[in-house]
Amino acid sequence: MTDQVIQQPSAGDMPAADPTEEFQTPAAQRQAHTLDIVRAGLSDHYASHVASVDILRVHQRVYSRVLDCDLHLADGARHRVMIKLYEPIGTGTKARLANLVSDDFAITTRLHHHFQSNPRFRVPVPLFHSPEDLVIVTEFMPGIQLQEKLIARAGWFPGQATVQDLELNCRSAGEWLREFQKATLDSAPDGLNLGRMREMIAMRLQWLVDDANIPIDASKRARLLAHFDSEVSSLRPEDRAVSSVHGDFFPGNVLVEADRVVGIDFAMCRVGSIAADPSYFMFQLETLTYKPQYRRNVIRSLQQAFLQGYDPMLSAEHYFNSSPIVRMHFILHNVMRLAGMSAPKTRLPLKKRMHNWGVAIAVSKRLLANARPR
Template sequence: MSIQSPYIAGKPGPNPAVSPAWTSTPYYRALNEVPDTPAMGEFLADQVISPECLHDFRLTWIKVKPGKSVRLLYRAQGADFPGQQYFFHARTASPETGPAQAEALQARCFTPEHRHLFGKARRAAVYASPWHLLIQVFPADPGLPGLPRVVHSREVAKMLSSVIPECDGACAQVEADVVQYKPRRQCLIRYTLTTASVTESGECRKIFYGKLSPRALPVYTRLRQLHRVWSGGIFRFPEPAAFFPEPGLMLCREIPGVHLSLLPGEARFSELCARIGRGLGEFHRSPVRFVPRKDAAAELEALNYWGERFLRWFPEEAPRLRRLMEGIRIHFTRYTSPIFAPVHGDFHVANILVDGERLGLLDLEDGYMGNPAADVGFFYAQLKLLSLKVYRSPEALNEALQAFLEAYLTPAPRDVRAMVPGYCALYCLWCAYFQCFLRPTKSGWWERGQFMLQICEDIIARGTV
């Protein structure tokens, strides 16, 4: 098999993006086990679903463990109604166990009660023997056994009617739209609720977001604690509305706004980033308390874990990667003062919502008590990556980045300021690995990864950002 899909793309343009040295790495060789996307589409059209339901069929996500397994996520647009989506999750399974696993999933998920949730798919699972892949059709997912229930409109209407005051005991209609799906990990769903009550302007419509995840309960508990102690400020947080132990669904009220990642072209983008810096400082100084606690030693332990995989799967870059990892370790061990403040843990441009002058902050499931410079470094790396994605230049958003840093660092304690360069370098390396080199479905992935490595090198060489 060779990678001919247009969705596994390198640097745009006529010149090859990926150097010959990289094409010989274990990870890149493992990518050659990925089926050709049109061939996979033909297989699904023959075995699972009508061809008209595979419009814009594409490979959107890859997770490869060289020599062990491949996991793939395909997505297609259906033909029954606007916005209809189909997801197909494929993972390595042996010829001895794969067919039996497919039949077991078929019997468990493709029941008369839930068959309509699969649209025009004829099966919930199938074994693709040409590639030794077990293919699951959404919402069949052994890692998220409650998934069929939370996308079932009638089931969701019953759940909402029992806990949402606006329902007054009854829902007229619930529309469930999948916003994000990560196989075996989580599913984010937007619920548009039409209540039985009628206002002067017509039907009463409310929007809630549900997250199905094995980690949903701790996140729900964390949000409730946050709302009890948060006295207001620049950021607003999702308001938890309910938790359903079975199927494991957390429900939150909608926060209006546009993702920051969509606004880099706005004239006020630098002003927004300065406001975000001030808001992040407020959050770090708040009385919020998370579990667990992470110190510098824990950060370095995590770096060692994923850094070793980086070295093993991309050995051609090993000398360079070892220098970068050692530079980060030296910086971290130079500043050993323990600092424990609330850390968001995923301070991503897509987790910040902008609604006029109001800002919303989403997705606190990775929060912990630790050095707040971690959030600063993560946002720094994410803005650099956004600059590369939108403008193909790491400097295009430097004005906004400096506005953020100045707004945050000016009132920050000296010990926090001292750790910011180390965390910026750490997360530039992290982004190169997790968000570039491990995501070859994104056009320009190799080019961006190389830029992020260079930014990491520059920070370590200068000792500042």
């Protein structure tokens, strides 16, 4: 998911939260209160009072706000940190988000220990968290989001040097993922929850049947589910391999700098199919081809570079037909994409609606073409 970046003026020495101040919105009151909690926690961490917090910019996401901040300590030291504030939406989400904060901090801590001696692969340094306050703080990591770099440089007719640079980044992302899976294999119990995977697909396909703007009807839903069931019956032992799954491993959660990679945002980390993360990264790269400025041969070269880093035996051209478990994830990712375009909460501009309509037709056709009997 692409962040919405909000430029923020320097906050200087931020005062303690005062809930009696009427000009503060509830969100502003909560942010001020949480920053007080963070200042106290980081003062303990650094063994020096955090005198002030300067907010450099704000990244707005669906369930969170990420504050890019400069800390000024009483001893004169300065540190740049990322403060992630989860924002509950609806009843019952606070308890779930509190668990996400705990899990995110725990897996980040574990991976930090695993990668700390690796000169190329890292995760953010975990500094502080408070599940009760729905906040997690990590050290700022240098680099640019790979998604941002792809959008800026992969479009239209990139030169050979540009493509080679992006290939290096994608290859390095594949290598990082391979190391991440190695680091978490011992924490993955036996078994693969295929029932949950089918349930997610079936539920979202029903949403699509009920949406006149998506070309999936009841018969096509049944056909896709039958295809999924057929792939389940074809699974080989190696298709059932599991590891920890990042849960949102796409170029937006990868920071790159030359051949160095930082993986970020482990809130959705869970145990699951070893094919979940690589197939999602490949899928997200391919979605760029639905926009006219991204040429298929350029994106294919980036997909191949990613696979070269992850598993050189895989081919980008045949990847989504390479095994039953990958074909199952192909169904899942595309159905989830269609569901995301179904019945938007707000009315979209005509140009965006037309684009989504064209993408929905293309995705549906590809899904159904793969669901033909083999």
